[in-house]
Amino acid sequence: MSNEPFQNGYEQNVSSVFQKSVIELFERHLKAGSAYAPAAASVLTEVIKSSEEETIMGLEVQLKQAADAILKTAPMTAFVSLKASTELFLRFVIRTSLEFSDFEECKRRLIERGEYFKGRTEASRDKIAQVGERFIQDGSVILTHGNSRVVAAVFERAAKTKRFRVYVTESRPDGSGYSFAERLLSAGVSVTIILDSSVGFIMDQVDSVLVGAEGVAENGGIVNRIGSLQVALVASSYNKPVFVAVESYKFSRIYPLRQRDLPCSDKYKEPWHPLLPEVTVSKGIQFENPASDFTPPSLISLLFTDLGVLTPAAVSDELIRLYQ
Template identity: 30%
Template sequence: MFNVHPAHDRRARNSSLTHPSTDTSPAPGIVYSTAMGQFDIRSYYSRLLSEDSTKSMPIAAMESLSALCDASKATTIHELLSSIEIGSKALIASVPNSISLTAGCAMFTKFISAHTHDDPRDFGAFKKKLQENGHLFAQSAREARFKIAALGVGMLRDGEVVMVHGYSRCAVGILKLAAQRNVRFKVIVTETRPSCQGTKLAVELRALGVPVAVIDDNAVAYAMKKCRSVLIGAESIFADASIINVMGTHQIALAAKKYHRKVYVATETHKFVDNFPLDQFDIPIEQDVINFDPPAGFDGPMPQTELGFVDYTEPQFIDAFITEVGLLTPDQVAERIVAMRFQ
């Protein structure tokens, strides 16, 4: 059986897999087993993200849990599921905004659990099959982005102007594939301060020959009439098809509604979360956005974490979701998330 030491740091600093120590007290964040030594799932997860900047948090979580299963010496189904649960908790506790990571952990756990109804005589062979299924599930999730790009390209028309906010890997994949297929379009990119994700996107699209205009975040309403549609990503999609995404998404959706512009959300279904927040301040994330008592000498906006602030956008401001399973309306997304409860 595994145990995890309570978190004290955002990221553990030990190697991902080490040998047993005479000290049976694990370091912070390490999933520990006297049978196998220590598996630092946080460091493994962090390394995946640092080695591949295109990898999303849910995918990195799934791959980390797959690695934990590979390292596990569990001898029963209960022990294996217990190790996955504890590893998931260790990952979720490691970041301040863990919603999308939580979704990845939950879907991986549900997928594994769905294959554990039978009590096999040969647990070793059964466990190996579960591990293989886990890796296949993670691989399928990785491929979702390519399917989304292929579907999204078909929605771009020659001569179209698209507004983009933030740097969604799914949205960027659609635009890059469209450029490679010689679709003629222009992009209005919000700067997306303070991360300046929009500037990064502008550099990449211009290198592909796409005309790009970068605007200040406070120029969204001014520029909205010049585009035909808005393309954004999402960190998570909730049970009513509302989303959270990089801060500023909500005001863009409001401006799009005002000027009757379509809003499309490009996202993988592994970001669907069976949760139902009520408004901006009900999302399960602590953000120090509004602070009436800032530190002495601090006159600007509150500094953001490395993940950045996010906001909440209701489903009535979204026209459709571009996913790997097809183009879905908000109602269809909500139905799929509710159906997840019974799978």
């Protein structure tokens, strides 16, 4: 009698337990305040440390399983950035494995590179703030959309030495613009919340647009919160520059040609009226609320990154370097 079904069932159970432990550790890092990419890097580094695999190939398989488990828990707005950062982590860490014949020495080196990668992700926000704040002039007016932590860091750093105003969109469907505005206000920034649909009305009053990104495509375009494309289109029609503050670990080897080519095609399934509780909707009405959209590179002026200030055209070259 073959024991193959039993063996397969055992392996699936072990894999399930492993993935569950990875997800629990990842969620603990998030609850502790870590951003998605540093949290993922921490978990993957911990997998290397605790792994009982005895070969590089086995360790690689385990790391890929852990990365897949992390991606399964990713919210719609973080999928692209997490996919890019985990792929970069695996590429950066594992490519050193051919340099050592001794497995233990190789494993020690992998842990070092994992810790280094994590440190880079954690330091990237401060580097971008240093780069981006130089483009905020005293007395300027800036429009932003979404709730990007790296954009907030740019504004907070600039607010220490300059006075400027920021228009913040509500950022539907979750209304995260309100929490973003509160954060800016606490940093001493003059802030005004506007409807997402007021962007065209406000654009002639602003000097520039600054947004974050969930991911950067190979051609230099960005995947970001739904509505970013509209903001960039309006800014372009008014000849206002569109700046993007984004970490290099969000550079991804995707090349969407249309909106539906995005790797995160999930949508908010329910109607969103968080500020209009009195609104009722008939059952026969359908909803389509995409979480993200793609802004092509032609609408983006510059990207503020931890690698420096880049044009959209320079992203493909940086991706080649990152994956070498």
